[in-house]
Amino acid sequence: MNILVFTKRVPATQEEELRLINDGKDVDFSKLPFKVNDWDNYAVEEAVKIVEKGGGAVTAVSIGDTESDEVLRRAIAMGAKDGFLVEVDQVLHDPFARGALIRNFIQKENVPFDAIFTGVQSEDDQFASVGGILAALLKLPYVSMVIGIDSVEKDHMVVRRELEGGLQERVRVTTPCVISIQSGINEPRYVSIMGIRKASKVERKSFKGKEYDAGKEAHIELVKWVYPPKKGGAQMLGGELGDICKKLMEILKEKGVYQ
Amino acid sequence: MSYALIVAEARRGIFEERNLDSIGICTLLGKETVMLLPDGQYSFNEKLVDSIIKVKAGEEVFLNPLNMAAIIEKVSETRGRPDFIVFTHSSSGAESAAYAAGLFGFPIITDVSGCDKERGVFFKSYYSDKLFGEFKTTGDATSVLTVRSGSFKEFAAEKAAAPREEVIEGVTVSDSRTFVEYVEEEKTDIDITKADFLLSVGRGVGNKDEIPAYEELAGLLKAVISGSRPVIDKMWLPKARQVGTSGKTVKPKVYLAMGISGAFQHIAGMKDADCIIAINKDAEAPIFQYAHYGIVGDMHKVRDALKGIVKG
Numbered sequence: 001m002n003i004l005v006f007t008k009r010v011p012a013t014q015e016e017e018l019r020l021i022n023d024g025k026d027v028d029f030s031k032l033p034f035k036v037n038d039w040d041n042y043a044v045e046e047a048v049k050i051v052e053k054g055g056g057a058v059t060a061v062s063i064g065d066t067e068s069d070e071v072l073r074r075a076i077a078m079g080a081k082d083g084f085l086v087e088v089d090q091v092l093h094d095p096f097a098r099g100a101l102i103r104n105f106i107q108k109e110n111v112p113f114d115a116i117f118t119g120v121q122s123e124d125d126q127f128a129s130v131g132g133i134l135a136a137l138l139k140l141p142y143v144s145m146v147i148g149i150d151s152v153e154k155d156h157m158v159v160r161r162e163l164e165g166g167l168q169e170r171v172r173v174t175t176p177c178v179i180s181i182q183s184g185i186n187e188p189r190y191v192s193i194m195g196i197r198k199a200s201k202v203e204r205k206s207f208k209g210k211e212y213d214a215g216k217e218a219h220i221e222l223v224k225w226v227y228p229p230k231k232g233g234a235q236m237l238g239g240e241l242g243d244i245c246k247k248l249m250e251i252l253k254e255k256g257v258y259q
Numbered sequence: 260m261s262y263a264l265i266v267a268e269a270r271r272g273i274f275e276e277r278n279l280d281s282i283g284i285c286t287l288l289g290k291e292t293v294m295l296l297p298d299g300q301y302s303f304n305e306k307l308v309d310s311i312i313k314v315k316a317g318e319e320v321f322l323n324p325l326n327m328a329a330i331i332e333k334v335s336e337t338r339g340r341p342d343f344i345v346f347t348h349s350s351s352g353a354e355s356a357a358y359a360a361g362l363f364g365f366p367i368i369t370d371v372s373g374c375d376k377e378r379g380v381f382f383k384s385y386y387s388d389k390l391f392g393e394f395k396t397t398g399d400a401t402s403v404l405t406v407r408s409g410s411f412k413e414f415a416a417e418k419a420a421a422p423r424e425e426v427i428e429g430v431t432v433s434d435s436r437t438f439v440e441y442v443e444e445e446k447t448d449i450d451i452t453k454a455d456f457l458l459s460v461g462r463g464v465g466n467k468d469e470i471p472a473y474e475e476l477a478g479l480l481k482a483v484i485s486g487s488r489p490v491i492d493k494m495w496l497p498k499a500r501q502v503g504t505s506g507k508t509v510k511p512k513v514y515l516a517m518g519i520s521g522a523f524q525h526i527a528g529m530k531d532a533d534c535i536i537a538i539n540k541d542a543e544a545p546i547f548q549y550a551h552y553g554i555v556g557d558m559h560k561v562r563d564a565l566k567g568i569v570k571g
Contacts (some may be wrong), residue, residue: 013386014462014520015541020390021508027390091391095369099361125385125392127369128348132324132357141435142324144354158439159534163270163350164504166444169319174435179352184492217402221367223380223393228545229373234553244554245564246537251552255534257456258480 001056001152003047004113007040007075009068010124024224038069039119043181045188047117048079050152055112057081063088063101069204076199077191083202084111088209093125094218099133104212106138115157116178120145128180135178143173144180164218192204263290263343264334265308266327266350269318271441276412277347283405283411285345288376293338294422295330295537297321306417319438321380322351324358329431331359340401347503348405354542360403366396372407388520388545408504422449447499455512459502459529461487463518463539463558467495468526473517476562479569486507487519503528509567518558521546 011032019028060075060083062068072083086105090100090178105111119258121128128144135142147168148160156174162182173179180240237244252258264284270277278294288520292308297318304333305311312334314323320326325542331344344359348370360367368497372391373382381404396402439501451457460475464470470490477484484500491501502509504524514532518539526549529535538558554561 011386013389017541017543018386018389071301093394095367096356096360096364123387126387127367128353128381129357129360129367129369132354133361133367136328136358136361141433142354142358144357145350160442161350162505164275165508166498166501166506167270168442168444170439170442172437172439177435183488187494191497218397219364220368220394220396223378223395225385226382226387226391226393228384228391228548231548234535234547234550236547236553236555241556241560241564242568244556245561245568248552248554248561248565249568250535251536252456252480252513257482257512 001050001114002112003056003058003115003117004106004111004188005040005044005047005058005060005080005117006119006130007044007060007062007071008037008119008122009034009062009071010037010122010227020225020227024226026176027225028222034067036074037119037122037124039123039181039183041069041188042183042185043117043119044075044078044080045186046149046181048217049186050149052079054152059084059111063092063098063209064091070202073196073199074191074203076204077195078189083204085129085204085206086209086212087206092218093222094220095127095129096133096220097216099137099219100216101209101212102130102134103117103216104216105139105207107211109165109207114175116176120182122181124149125185131178131180138178141177143171143177145182146179147182147185149185154232261290262293262338263341263345264331264341265292265294265473266344266346266352266355267294267296267424268322268347268349269297269301269544271318272299272301272554274303275347275349277349277408278303279307279412279415280406280410281345281347282377283414284371284374284406285343286416287374287411287414288343290342293334293341295334302426304417307415308422309418310423310425313424313426314430315426316430316432320430320432323433323436323438324355325433325436326430327355328359328362330427331363333427333430342401343402345511346403346405348407353405356403356405363401363404366398367403368394368396369405371404372409372410384523387520389543407523415568444498447497449483449499451483451485451500451502452507452509454509456480456482456515457485457502457509457511457513458482458489458515458517459485459519460490460496461519461525462489462519463520464490464495467493469559470495476566479566482515487525488522495508516550517562519546520544521549
């Protein structure tokens, strides 16, 4: 099975304070490290596992600036055969525009595939929709929130998708198809610096995004960024660590959960 | 009056409460509300919507993005194109919304948690709620929205008259994606929904080797240990210990969140605890907005200091 996996380079914002600049028109990323989108890491791992078991090849694709080559090298170090970078000079906030660009690229370059894997969502924009839009544009079946792939046959797969409250749904989907992978489906393998260095010797092809612009006009517009509205907020416990912990213990006693 | 089409969700015959947020945003936008539901009888206040369209299909057929696109097409043929198609921002809502937007070429804004009707903008979370983007759609096409649970239900209001009801039959059912079965989570000895005191650990725990020390602290405090999604994904704690929309919804007397930043899926699962205490080294972590008490600091140091106090 030949699998295309989309992998995206995103800012690592988990423990960083984000600063707005230009009256909320931009976010200051100048001091932030970047990383592979967490969900895409699971998608690459799942694709590589399927190919290791049943044959075929994984091709990693990234839409982004030239720096996105680093997530392709990482995917190759994990087991992808090669990598394609579709270079765009600005962030595409509109998931429809992103989906249309990918559709155009796949069709114009005749990229062969039996399945397309994406992460469920990106850590940065959290749209969770490029996979579904792409599937519809390619007229392919789509399954999202996939937390288990139970079987891979010649013409179909049986997958489990995550619902709310611990419930899952088992679904049969014919191939070719688009699957969005949920985190926790596997344990992504460790990638060493040496592995990434070795992967950089594998050829990655680069394409100019503007070659695939047809019909990808944005349908939505980002007006500006704002900080989230403040709610009530917590009463912060301050002071020395020992004092803070004593206060915490008093709260537990007051609430009747610790005597 | 132009109308908004609400795609409601029902699982195993239960009308999901998050549908109220879809109804709420449509009420706020001042649209006639037309709600799609799969065949069956559901318990909810029907007067919250103007019309109900029951689709002659089971929920497994209804909650399939390929079939849903065909249903939307059918509704549009008879009623005209809606101004909005509104889904919940859930596993199935987000899936069907994206597919419909792609198929019909409609603008889509997901995980909407607020809107300014006058300015025509919708607020959407970025970077795990650290920022919000204000978005507007361009052109006059139908807008597809997915709505964050808990954001709009307060705006849902009863209508003067009971809803008109109609039935759609003969929906084209896809054979390229078909429902097989529901899979239940395995039953375990500990039910975190029954605990009075949960000590919950998140991504900040750092690595698996730290987990036993938190289990020990939970034991000393007579708390039950639970976790947020990243910890469960890495299999450091069993799935049955997961708090959040895809795990369990809990309502303990005390919820002690250690190293949990507060993704909205997690907040949705624990926000109704009587007392929430959050410990995080990032003073800007969203969880502090929901907690009653907060400590900015190293969770491991707090853990060791608490152990010291309890052990005397």
